Amino acid sequence: MQFVSTRKKAPVVMFEEALIRGLAPDGGLYNPVTIPKLSPEVWRRAEDFVDLARRVLEPWLQEEVPAELLDNLLREALNFPVPLVRVGDVQVLELFHGPTLSFKDIGARVMARLISHFASRTPITILVATSGDTGSAVADGFAGLPGVRVAVLYPKGQVSALQETQLTVKRPGVRVFAVNGSFDKCQVMVKTLLASPGELRLSAANSINVGRLLPQMLYYFWAFVQGDLKSANVCVPCGNLGNLTAGVLAWQSGLPITVFLAAHNANDGFPKYLSGSPTPFGPSVRTLSNAMDVGHPSNFERLHVLLDAATMRRKIKGYSISDDALLRAMRRVYEQFGYVADPHTAVALEAIHRESSPGVVLATAHPAKFSRTVRRALGINAPEAVALDALANLETSVTSLDPIPDTLRAALADWL
Ligand SMILES: *Cc1c(COP(=O)(O)O)cnc(C)c1O
Numbered sequence: 001m002q003f004v005s006t007r008k009k010a011p012v013v014m015f016e017e018a019l020i021r022g023l024a025p026d027g028g029l030y031n032p033v034t035i036p037k038l039s040p041e042v043w044r045r046a047e048d049f050v051d052l053a054r055r056v057l058e059p060w061l062q063e064e065v066p067a068e069l070l071d072n073l074l075r076e077a078l079n080f081p082v083p084l085v086r087v088g089d090v091q092v093l094e095l096f097h098g099p100t101l102s103f104k105d106i107g108a109r110v111m112a113r114l115i116s117h118f119a120s121r122t123p124i125t126i127l128v129a130t131s132g133d134t135g136s137a138v139a140d141g142f143a144g145l146p147g148v149r150v151a152v153l154y155p156k157g158q159v160s161a162l163q164e165t166q167l168t169v170k171r172p173g174v175r176v177f178a179v180n181g182s183f184d185k186c187q188v189m190v191k192t193l194l195a196s197p198g199e200l201r202l203s204a205a206n207s208i209n210v211g212r213l214l215p216q217m218l219y220y221f222w223a224f225v226q227g228d229l230k231s232a233n234v235c236v237p238c239g240n241l242g243n244l245t246a247g248v249l250a251w252q253s254g255l256p257i258t259v260f261l262a263a264h265n266a267n268d269g270f271p272k273y274l275s276g277s278p279t280p281f282g283p284s285v286r287t288l289s290n291a292m293d294v295g296h297p298s299n300f301e302r303l304h305v306l307l308d309a310a311t312m313r314r315k316i317k318g319y320s321i322s323d324d325a326l327l328r329a330m331r332r333v334y335e336q337f338g339y340v341a342d343p344h345t346a347v348a349l350e351a352i353h354r355e356s357s358p359g360v361v362l363a364t365a366h367p368a369k370f371s372r373t374v375r376r377a378l379g380i381n382a383p384e385a386v387a388l389d390a391l392a393n394l395e396t397s398v399t400s401l402d403p404i405p406d407t408l409r410a411a412l413a414d415w416l
Contacts, residue, residue: 001060003030003210006305007361015064015341019111022204023194024287029208029302034106036060040260049082050074053110053218055181056253058230060214069117077109077141082219084226089358090349092237093223095385098343099387100136100166101366102291103243104212106219108134111211114199115203119147125412126150126205127193130187131332132159133365135176135297136166138205144173150174150205152413153186156400164239174263175415181403192405193412200412207242208298212260216246218274220255223360233359235261235352236335237344238270239292241299252407260316261359263351265289265326273319281340288323291365315349319351327351330377340374340383343370 003018007028013021018030036059046052053074061070078096096298100103115124126137126148135152154167156178168176181188194202220234227335234257236244244262252259262269264285272280284295307315321329326343329350333339341349345363352359367374369383376380401407 001032001036002062004033006030006301013059015210018122019114019209020033020203022206029209029230029299030061030203031302031305032249034084035117035249040254041234041297043255044225046221046225049218049222051080052198052222053078053215056218056221057384065114065117065259065375071147072108073113073117075206077113077215078106078218080341082106082222084223084337085362087337087349087361088331090352091223091227091359092339092341092345092349092361092362092363093219094363095219095367096340096363096369098137100133101369101385101387102133102137103143103216103219103224103362103364104133104207107207107216107242107246108205108211109138109166110215111205111209112138112141112145114143114211115205116145116148121147122201123149124201124203124204126303126410127153127190128205129153129183129190130159131155131290132163132169132182133369136163136169136205138245139171139174139176139201143172143174147370148173149415151408151415152176153179153189153401153408155183155186156180158183162371165391165396168398169391170395170397175411176398177401177408177411179401179403183230185403188404189403189408193409198409200409207240208302213246213249215244216243217250217253219362220247224255227360229256231256231258233259233261233352233357235263235348235355235359235361235366237289237292237348237362238262238264239267239294239297240296241270241303243297243364245303245306248303248315252306261348262316262318262357263322263348264318265292265347266320266322267293268297268318268320269295270300271320273300274313274316274318274414288326289347291344292347317355319354321347327373327377330374334378340367340378341369344370344374 005024005028
């Protein structure tokens with residue numbers, strides 16, 4: 001399967017190279033040159049999530065990943081349930097039952113095993129800068145896999161206590177650095193090293209990597225299989241637009257999604273773009289759904305190449321939901337249906353409520369991860385999550401680092 005940069009100024013590459021590079025050398029994002037069409041007979045007959053994953057990903061990966069290896073890798077990566085539950089007249093697809101309790105586990109765990117497969121000859125170090133959920137999903141996804149190690153950077157004091165514990169849990173092959181600076185500083189350090197790696201063999205595992213994007217198509221298909229849906233609207237809580245882009249790829253490969261509802265918080269650049277504003281993106285603002293606090297969604301560039309502007313505006317409807325409205329939505333679904341939603345899922349529940357039509361909502365995080373907001377909205381404790389209870393007893397390990405790329409370079413060179 002070939003991939004081409006959104007900026008068209010870099011060579012066309014196979015999946016392996018797009019996966020290891022992350023970003024194309026011209027600064028663009030990799031998109032597939034062609035999108036394989038999947039007939040409904042293929043995916044509707046899936047027996048379980050892993051079987052479905054194999055059916056959907058085979059045409060993408062069969063030239064480069066042997067069938068048996070793909071099968072084993074998917075079985076290992078997708079080892080938790082992804083149920084579709086009814087909440088009133090919407091169906092909620094719970095993507096948060098993985099080890100770090102957000103949907104990012106799905107993409108990260110599949111990507112980690114693909115990279116480990118290709119890295120088996122020359123070990124590779126994955127760099128990831130995180131402001132929250134991505135770091136723990138990536139660290140956990142790669143932990144203990146042969147041929148890869150992971151360096152996670154996060155801004156010291158700027159993630160929640162729970163996120164910090166999730167990030168710093170000791171994991172084999174993972175080092176965590178608390179940077180004395182902002183998330184932007186962490187990103188600059190990662191980008192500087194990627195641009196001039198020297199002796200190090202480095203790669204990045206951010207949300208623009210095709211290795212995360214392709215597996216994110218799977219759960220859109222899985223919602224249709226579980227609900228036996230002929231067609232449906234799908235409502236997606238959006239930040240960097242990776243999840244939505246994967247949904248568009250699923251639609252383009254034949255999944256009968258009617259309309260996408262792109263549910264944003266106060267970071268409303270994309271909804272503004274859809275309603276006609278030519279330059280809608282700006283600095284991010286902080287909200288209660290912090291994993292969606294993105295001012296310049298990196299996957300917009302990719303989406304823009306996959307869909308022309310007219311199709312995008314016909315196929316995707318944008319919503320911007322305030323913190324007050326998301327708190328009200330949390331109360332509404334709890335009082336009416338006894339369902340406890342996390343603040344990110346609540347943004348989508350409110351968007352589909354305004355649309356007043358049934359459909360599928362992607363639930364992106366476990367409410368236990370946002371227990372303070374759950375208590376504030378509902379006056380109750382969030383349902384427990386075994387994965388979080390276990391954290392209390394685990395050892396943690398973290399190294400402080402000044403926000404200078406060469407200190408990171410030195411730390412990585414020492415790490416053998
Ligand atoms: C990352 C994240 C999002 C946003 O997903 P994108 O793919 O960046 O649009 C939404 N909800 C949660 C809980 C997240 O962690």
